[in-house]
Amino acid sequence: MEITGLRDRKREQNRIATVRAAWELFIERGYDHVTVGDICAKADIAPRTFHRYFAGKEDVVAEPVRQMTAITTDYIAAAPAGDDDRAVMREAMTRVARFVVERRELLTALRTVAQQSAHLKVSQVVVRTDSDPNIAALLAARHPGADPDDWRRRLVVGCATAAFRVWYEDCLRGGLPDPMAHLEAILDAAGT
CATH class of the missing domain: 1.10.357 (Tetracycline Repressor; domain 2)
Structure with missing residues (x-):
């Protein structure tokens, strides 16, 4: 049970970090000048992880x-x-x-x-x-x-x-x- 709770917390932390990274990039560069790859690099996650949470960058907005x-x-x-x-x-x-x-x-x-x-x-x-x-x-x-x-x-x-x-x-x-x-x-x- 503890492992599941820990995994769930880690996933939520990754999701929040991804959102924050994306928002910072959108505000800094504008939505149209940010790629999913840019978001992944800033959040230090793999594209596969990004797509676990979001279908695309519009979902982050x-x-x-x-x-x-x-x-x-x-x-x-x-x-x-x-x-x-x-x-x-x-x-x-x-x-x-x-x-x-x-x-x-x-x-x-x-x-x-x-x-x-x-x-x-x-x-x-x-x-x-x-x-x-x-x-x-x-x-x-x-x-x-x-x-x-x-x-x-x-x-x-x-x-x-x-x-x-x-x-x-x-x-x-x-x-x-x-x-x-x-x-x-x-x-x-x-x-x-």
């Missing part, structure tokens, strides 16, 4: 999206069954916002890298709208017999994630004296 989605889904899956869906979504978005505030400089730089690339399809690094149905299903799973396609639940998710996106843009622009208070105001306005 999208890593914050994966992390934000995981924060959201992990919280919803663990939230007490008795909590109201709006309250659960509000707390999930608040947790993701803390992640963003802690990494604002990096996320701002990555967004600039993505926008300057001729090859990237990603224009924003944020919680993706295609995750909304999965999030609604997770909310429904907290209520025995609930319909995951109920429009009210989907609307709660849509309003919360849309409010988060508005806040995210404001946050990355900078100049917010209290980003978390700003999020609260936006979530209040969205009815979440």
Whole structure:
């Protein structure tokens, strides 16, 4: 059991080192001027190891999206069954916002890298709208017999994630004296 735990930790450390190396190179040189080989050299890993974690370098740029989605889904899956869906979504978005505030400089730089690339399809690094149905299903799973396609639940998710996106843009622009208070105001306005 210990070996598996050690292996898993080592894999996660390699993944994190790979992401950091790639982000540093993307910010320094621009996405279009970095190869997988460059990332492997900087992270001191073999290309085979890189491809164990990522299909290509675009997936490395999208890593914050994966992390934000995981924060959201992990919280919803663990939230007490008795909590109201709006309250659960509000707390999930608040947790993701803390992640963003802690990494604002990096996320701002990555967004600039993505926008300057001729090859990237990603224009924003944020919680993706295609995750909304999965999030609604997770909310429904907290209520025995609930319909995951109920429009009210989907609307709660849509309003919360849309409010988060508005806040995210404001946050990355900078100049917010209290980003978390700003999020609260936006979530209040969205009815979440």
